[in-house]
Amino acid sequence: MEQIITIKDKKFKPFIEDSVIAKAVDSIAQKINSELSHEFPVFLVVLNGSFMFASDLLKKVSIPCEISFIKVASYHGTTSTGSVTELIGLTENIANRTVVIVEDIVDTGVTLEKLVSVLKGKNVKQIKVASALLKPESYKKDIAVDYVGIEIKNEFVIGYGLDYDGLGRNLKDIYVLAE
Numbered sequence: 001m002e003q004i005i006t007i008k009d010k011k012f013k014p015f016i017e018d019s020v021i022a023k024a025v026d027s028i029a030q031k032i033n034s035e036l037s038h039e040f041p042v043f044l045v046v047l048n049g050s051f052m053f054a055s056d057l058l059k060k061v062s063i064p065c066e067i068s069f070i071k072v073a074s075y076h077g078t079t080s081t082g083s084v085t086e087l088i089g090l091t092e093n094i095a096n097r098t099v100v101i102v103e104d105i106v107d108t109g110v111t112l113e114k115l116v117s118v119l120k121g122k123n124v125k126q127i128k129v130a131s132a133l134l135k136p137e138s139y140k141k142d143i144a145v146d147y148v149g150i151e152i153k154n155e156f157v158i159g160y161g162l163d164y165d166g167l168g169r170n171l172k173d174i175y176v177l178a179e
């Protein structure tokens with residue numbers, strides 16, 4: 001693996017090699033293939049960060065499925081209810097379907113919680129969550145993350161789709177902020 005890399009004002013050191021990620025992704029795919037084989041699931045890939053994970057994962061998912069790419073946008077509505085979460089890009093009718101949310105990383109779970117609450121309003125059959133990475137020390141929500149690739153400490157990572165200020169998404173390995 002390469003050595004320390006510099007992106008803008010920060011240095012990152014090698015953390016998780018691509019071969020380790022590949023094994024974790026493999027085991028998620030196997031679980032999905034056995035658990036959801038009769039569900040004809042819709043995978044909702046949450047852009048931008050999960051593009052690389054989704055690509056690797058879905059090449060190994062061999063059950064019939066559909067794949068859709070979405071973005072989560074928050075804006076402040078004109079009502080007193082505060083911020084409103086909107087899904088951009090969801091064109092399929094997902095009523096009565098098994099939906100698998102594909103995330104790059106679950107940290108505090110705020111994003112995931114918003115996404116799940118929007119999807120629940122669309123009368124889906126069930127929601128499953130797959131995330132390449134999870135930070136258990138930081139995650140305090142009740143929503144189950146059904147398929148977790150690798151659990152990591154509460155540190156800032158880049159690579160494998162994850163960016164620092166727009167950069168680093170293309171790295172095949174995962175790097176962590178160096179002290």
Ligand code: 5GP
Pocket residue numbers: 049104105106107108109110111112155156157158162163164
């Ligand atoms: P949450 O809402 O769970 O706190 O955070 C989810 C989002 O925050 C992720 O989808 C990701 O965009 C960003 N995020 C959380 N932790 C990291 C990290 O370690 N590295 C990068 N690059 N983004 C992160």
